[in-house]
Amino acid sequence: xxxxxxxxxxxLFVAMGLAMAGCMNKVSGCRWSxxxxxxxxxxxxxxxxxxxxxxxxxxxxxxxxxxxxxxxEWSFRAECDVNSVRLVMDFxxxxxxxxWMIPAVSYNGNEWGRGLEPKGAMCDxxxxxxxxxxxxxxxALYSEGKSFAVATWSNVPTASExxxxxxxxxxxxxxxxxLIWPEEEMPVSYCNxxxxxxxxxxxxxxxxxxxxxxxxxxSATKRKTAHTSMQTFLKxxxxxxxxxxERVMPTDEVWRRAIGFCKESLWAEDGIYKxxxxxLLPQGEDxxxxxxxxxxxxxxxxxxxxxxxxxxxxYLKNGDRESLDKGVATLDCWADNCRLPNGLFVTQFDAIxxxxxxxxxxxxxxxxxxxxxxAYHLAQECGYDRPQYRHLAFDILDFVLNDQQxxxxxxxxxxxxxxxxYREGTVGCFLLPAMLEAYQECGDKKYLESGIRAYKHYVxxxxxxxxxxxxxxxxxCIDKESAISLLRSSLxxxxxxxxxxxxxxxxxTSYYLSTWLWHYDGVYPAGDAFTQYGYHTFGGTSVSVQxxxxxxxxxxxxxxxxxxxxxxxxxxxxxxxxxVWNNCCQLISDGTLRVNNRLRPxxxxxxxxxxxxxxxxxxxxxxxxxAVPQVARTDxxxxxxxxxPSAFRLETLRKLDRLDKLSLLN
Numbered sequence: 161x162x163x164x165x166x167x168x169x170x171x172l173f174v175a176m177g178l179a180m181a182g183c184m185n186k187v188s189g190c191r192w193s194x195x196x197x198x199x200x201x202x203x204x205x206x207x208x209x210x211x212x213x214x215x216x217x218x219x220x221x222x223x224x225x226x227x228x229x230x231x232x233e234w235s236f237r238a239e240c241d242v243n244s245v246r247l248v249m250d251f252x253x254x255x256x257x258x259x260w261m262i263p264a265v266s267y268n269g270n271e272w273g274r275g276l277e278p279k280g281a282m283c284d285x286x287x288x289x290x291x292x293x294x295x296x297x298x299x300a301l302y303s304e305g306k307s308f309a310v311a312t313w314s315n316v317p318t319a320s321e322x323x324x325x326x327x328x329x330x331x332x333x334x335x336x337x338x339l340i341w342p343e344e345e346m347p348v349s350y351c352n353x354x355x356x357x358x359x360x361x362x363x364x365x366x367x368x369x370x371x372x373x374x375x376x377x378x379s380a381t382k383r384k385t386a387h388t389s390m391q392t393f394l395k396x397x398x399x400x401x402x403x404x405x406e407r408v409m410p411t412d413e414v415w416r417r418a419i420g421f422c423k424e425s426l427w428a429e430d431g432i433y434k435x436x437x438x439x440l441l442p443q444g445e446d447x448x449x450x451x452x453x454x455x456x457x458x459x460x461x462x463x464x465x466x467x468x469x470x471x472x473x474x475y476l477k478n479g480d481r482e483s484l485d486k487g488v489a490t491l492d493c494w495a496d497n498c499r500l501p502n503g504l505f506v507t508q509f510d511a512i513x514x515x516x517x518x519x520x521x522x523x524x525x526x527x528x529x530x531x532x533x534x535a536y537h538l539a540q541e542c543g544y545d546r547p548q549y550r551h552l553a554f555d556i557l558d559f560v561l562n563d564q565q566x567x568x569x570x571x572x573x574x575x576x577x578x579x580x581x582y583r584e585g586t587v588g589c590f591l592l593p594a595m596l597e598a599y600q601e602c603g604d605k606k607y608l609e610s611g612i613r614a615y616k617h618y619v620x621x622x623x624x625x626x627x628x629x630x631x632x633x634x635x636x637c638i639d640k641e642s643a644i645s646l647l648r649s650s651l652x653x654x655x656x657x658x659x660x661x662x663x664x665x666x667x668x669t670s671y672y673l674s675t676w677l678w679h680y681d682g683v684y685p686a687g688d689a690f691t692q693y694g695y696h697t698f699g700g701t702s703v704s705v706q707x708x709x710x711x712x713x714x715x716x717x718x719x720x721x722x723x724x725x726x727x728x729x730x731x732x733x734x735x736x737x738x739x740v741w742n743n744c745c746q747l748i749s750d751g752t753l754r755v756n757n758r759l760r761p762x763x764x765x766x767x768x769x770x771x772x773x774x775x776x777x778x779x780x781x782x783x784x785x786x787a788v789p790q791v792a793r794t795d796x797x798x799x800x801x802x803x804x805p806s807a808f809r810l811e812t813l814r815k816l817d818r819l820d821k822l823s824l825l826n
Contacts, residue, residue, distance in 0.1 A: 245364045296701075570583075677740070681698045775793075
């Protein structure tokens with residue numbers, strides 16, 4: 161660890177900033193007094209201080225951005241040649257934190273779940289530090305004290321040598337929001353799912369007279385209930401950061417490539433099975449093959465039922481008979497072979513072929529039921545009467561309704577005989593949109609009543625905990641995926657009832673989802689894979705606190721953010737929807753695209769982008785465990801060409817086409 165030889169408590173230089181005394185704002189006349197941020201009623205919010213290596217002079221200037229946001233400009237000047245520089249910039253929030261968050265990294269310490277991701281703010285007696293590259297807003301930190309909610313963040317570094325880290329340090333009576341330069345991850349670095357390497361610190365030096373400048377933005381607001389205070393700083397961050405506008409291909413070309421990939425590369429006829437593979441893996445020097453294990457799935461990563469619906473839509477829009485035949489064959493195959501007598505549905509076709517059991521999870525079941533309702537109507541439009549599609553969707557939901565707990569909770573999964581495997585977490589919420597769809601299909605209020613009871617259970621968890629959990633089936637942790645079902649359901653219930661609370665819930669859920677959304681384009685050096693292939697992080701979403709990489713999952717909730725923008729008049733939701741769309745249309749192969757020295761099939765696209773020092777298969781060797789991760793990496797883009805990104809784009813295009821809003825994405 162670098163030795164810090166002096167501390168500068170900031171007070172003298174604050175007077176150089178904009179005078180704060182008596183400025184009326186959302187925290188009742190906030191003012192700076194020496195190094196203290198104080199309210200009109202003499203409640204102290206917190207103070208600034210720095211830590212620096214000997215030989216470094218510090219200056220600070222504060223200026224007001226708006227009613228509840230300030231910019232703190234830190235200047236560090238070397239008074240002599242200094243090796244192994246370490247600079248620390250703190251805002252100390254004068255309160256115990258009931259809730260704290262490092263967006264996309266840690267939500268109140270990640271205590272929920274069975275994963276081995278970083279737990280708590282400390283490890284082995286040392287505060288955890290994280291590279292800003294792990295955060296969707298550079299270095300963002302948030303804490304809710306007894307009276308105030310405080311958030312801090314910084315600017316996007318313009319070059320790798322400016323990369324920094326952050327740390328949130330909750331103690332009994334204070335919470336320290338810390339920015340650190342140069343970049344480090346200590347005392348350990350989270351390198352892969354449930355795995356760590358030794359911590360690392362980059363080395364930097366300053367020549368006499370050389371300076372470094374950093375900015376910390378500070379938002380301080382009165383604390384509100386149910387973690388809704390986070391809305392203020394999240395909106396400020398979105399409005400204050402650059403919104404790069406990437407050129408993307410027209411939506412009809414996006415559609416053509418996705419349909420082509422599904423038909424040409426994912427189609428499988430395997431014994432009794434007719435449908436789509438879950439995805440492609442590398443084979444040989446330049447080839448690909450369909451994955452040989454866990455091949456066929458109705459929802460989640462495989463998305464067979466959603467893809468089949470898009471095939472029917474393709475026939476209706478473009479007259480492609482092959483699309484119709486493959487869509488109907490897929491829907492019939494799953495419907496004819498996967499229904500169980502108790503109403504449940506086998507969501508992994510491999511289990512049918514191999515005559516074995518599998519978990520029947522709420523994520524797959526909810527998606528399957530919802531898509532089969534859609535398939536029933538699309539098939540009718542195509543001239544096919546398939547009442548079994550509708551019946552099996554009702555069968556799934558009737559089982560779920562009868563299994564529902566008194567508190568409204570649905571299970572996370574069942575065995576074939578209907579025994580509940582587990583109920584904890586938010587995954588059961590995936591059944592909620594299908595339950596509300598069932599009500600609109602038949603008008604039977606039992607489905608609406610069940611849905612409302614479930615909704616109240618899951619939205620209460622979000623407001624109480626400040627997060628949702630384990631929508632991704634390969635994790636058991638805090639994540640974003642199950643929150644999409646809350647967002648969809650809140651908007652559906654608002655449409656059904658007109659009750660304002662549902663719209664408010666949709667807004668808060670969307671802000672929670674925004675804590676996973678990359679608000680900026682990361683700057684990567686020459687030789688880095690992101691630079692080489694022109695990948696942009698803006699608009700991507702991190703997967704979970706257990707999986708620190710970006711993906712395209714947010715493509716699924718674009719229609720909901722378009723709707724929310726219309727209902728509220730708040731354009732940030734439309735802007736975010738467009739950012740997500742631009743992000744998810746990157747690196748879709750035209751059949752000539754080579755990535756990682758391998759030619760990609762037409763319409764294909766990989767799943768994972770490693771924006772930080774985290775990555776699959778990274779950091780296991782002893783030499784790697786002692787090394788500082790490379791600034792430039794050639795392995796940031798993986799070679800798993802999975803089905804779901806294409807399925808999600810197709811589903812979103814179908815929905816926006818129905819709403820006559822495709823022009824928003826062109």
